[in-house]
Amino acid sequence: MIIVLSLNTAIDRVLQVPLLTPGTVMRATETRSFAGGKGINVARNLLRLGEQVRVVGFLGGSAAAFIKERCAELGLEARWVDIAGETRTCVTVLDAASGGQTVLNEPGPLITPLEIERLLDALQASVSPGDLLCISGTAARGMPDSAYGHIVQRMKGVGVRVLVDAGGPGLLSAIEAGVWAVAPNEDELRSATKADAPVAEMARTVAGEVEIVLVTLGRDGCIAAVDGRLWRARAPQIHELNAVGSGDAFVAGFLSATAQGLEPMEAVRLAVACGASNALRYEPWIGSREEVESLRRQVEIENLALPA
Ligand SMILES: Nc1ncnc2c1ncn2[C@@H]1O[C@H](COP(=O)(O)OP(=O)(O)OP(=O)(O)O)[C@@H](O)[C@H]1O
Numbered sequence: 001m002i003i004v005l006s007l008n009t010a011i012d013r014v015l016q017v018p019l020l021t022p023g024t025v026m027r028a029t030e031t032r033s034f035a036g037g038k039g040i041n042v043a044r045n046l047l048r049l050g051e052q053v054r055v056v057g058f059l060g061g062s063a064a065a066f067i068k069e070r071c072a073e074l075g076l077e078a079r080w081v082d083i084a085g086e087t088r089t090c091v092t093v094l095d096a097a098s099g100g101q102t103v104l105n106e107p108g109p110l111i112t113p114l115e116i117e118r119l120l121d122a123l124q125a126s127v128s129p130g131d132l133l134c135i136s137g138t139a140a141r142g143m144p145d146s147a148y149g150h151i152v153q154r155m156k157g158v159g160v161r162v163l164v165d166a167g168g169p170g171l172l173s174a175i176e177a178g179v180w181a182v183a184p185n186e187d188e189l190r191s192a193t194k195a196d197a198p199v200a201e202m203a204r205t206v207a208g209e210v211e212i213v214l215v216t217l218g219r220d221g222c223i224a225a226v227d228g229r230l231w232r233a234r235a236p237q238i239h240e241l242n243a244v245g246s247g248d249a250f251v252a253g254f255l256s257a258t259a260q261g262l263e264p265m266e267a268v269r270l271a272v273a274c275g276a277s278n279a280l281r282y283e284p285w286i287g288s289r290e291e292v293e294s295l296r297r298q299v300e301i302e303n304l305a306l307p308a
């Protein structure tokens with residue numbers, strides 16, 4: 001089974017206006033709301049890929065009922081830890097005139113040490129040996145920088161492989177704890193390693209401590225360091241509508257293929273296809289199986305010479 005940690009769950013609210021004019025009152029011509037946050041995005045994509053998924057995360061305040069209902073509609077099994085704070089709402093304003101998007105993200109609730117303990121207990125009770133665990137995005141406010149490393153160590157103890165898609169100190173703590181896989185974008189990897197080196201070299205350095213290193217590069221696909229070898233996967237050329245969430249789709253594709261027993265680079269092929277599929281639409285999720293399969297066939301993988 002694949003377990004997804006959702007530390008920064010959100011209500012995603014999208015409002016469309018004819019012409020975004022700051023400093024004025026505008027009437028939205030279209031509004032939509034759905035359950036969001038990186039963890040939920042990954043979980044939704046996993047469901048679309050036919051996987052069994054369980055979400056573990058924080059939920060609090062009036063948003064909780066809405067999120068629970070949306071998860072039930074999706075058929076998403078979730079184990080929520082109640083918190084005193086209020087789960088956030090993230091607003092995207094779509095400007096019909098330009099097609100541009102303005103995103104307003106709330107900071108998210110502050111989590112108490114007791115709530116963190118409860119989450120760790122809920123996670124421990126939700127996993128079994130052989131499971132895969134996905135941790136995406138920054139930790140919740142109030143969680144220490146070392147939290148991801150701590151979770152990785154705990155999960156190692158029960159035979160659960162962890163993938164972390166994050167940056168900064170959270171990613172660094174996971175790398176230092178010997179996490180199974182990482183999937184940051186280039187900026188996130190740089191923010192964790194503070195390295196100035198070319199991306200392939202950074203990937204190789206991290207591969208000294210991590211079994212699978214995937215560095216996503218937007219429309220340029222990704223670099224992968226696996227089994228002492230370095231690879232480049234080229235993304236299909238598409239008409240990008242909105243690539244926000246492509247990293248979450250990429251992670252879902254990789255984990256789904258891994259759960260199906262595919263080799264890491266075949267899993268990368270599906271990951272890249274899912275990232276591209278997400279970018280084909282405004283919403284942060286992948287398209288049909290046929291669409292993903294057609295994109296998968298267009299992904300090109302080449303072996304790169306290891307940097308000296
Ligand atoms: N315009 C695009 N065309 C084709 N493939 C894309 C495009 N954008 C993203 N992808 C695919 O999706 C993957 C992940 O995208 P990206 O590197 O932008 O992730 P990210 O920065 O983590 O995004 P987010 O955090 O918003 O989910 C890329 O490695 C690539 O394979």
Ligand SMILES: [Mg+2]
Nearest residue numbers: 165185247248
């Ligand atoms: Mg990302």
